[in-house]
Amino acid sequence: NAGVTQTPKFQVLKTGQSMTLQCAQDMNHEYMSWYRQDPGMGLRLIHYSVGAGITDQGEVPNGYNVSRSTTEDFPLRLLSAAPSQTSVYFCASSSWGGWQFFGPGTRLTVL
């Protein structure tokens, strides 16, 4: 099992560009989520999904879109990148009632 995979590992964008951060899991987990981690702020939930076709907003959803067309994949889209979105992004998955497994993260810089 690969667990939770994220691509890319690193990305530099210019303000206004759009991109998609990929996340995939091979554990057949129902629940998937996206977090961002900033110095001194801890992990903050952006969006989450409790199953294919179902998504909901977390604590800091503005500027991000998600979709969940399959159980395995949960991409995060930045619509128009801003410097405030410079962060480390983690994807996580869990089975219902289980603990969350995290991917290795994507380090994003927006210039």
Next chain:
Amino acid sequence: RKEVEQDPGPFNVPEGATVAFNCTYSNSASQSFFWYRQDCRKEPKLLMSVYSSGNEDGRFTAQLNRASQYISLLIRDSKLSDSATYLCVVNRNGGSQGNLIFGKGTKLSVKP
């Protein structure tokens, strides 16, 4: 009161020391509690779940006090490899594990 609050540290301790981390949470409806460990520039990894009866895993002991909304983690006989940031984690809604709130973490540095 913040949703999950931890002492940020850093805690600098010698090898072999016993160190305790504390965490408070504000939502009395929370049902699931965890400690995660995060190494520098790595993803968080589950250290242990926390149960009302308390639980132990080797040198690590976790305790939960629902009345005081307080969670603790005790590390005995600290090793150099225990150096990391320890995250206190609580679920936001009663029952669902999915919507988790992470504390900002307590940094531990174990010195020779």
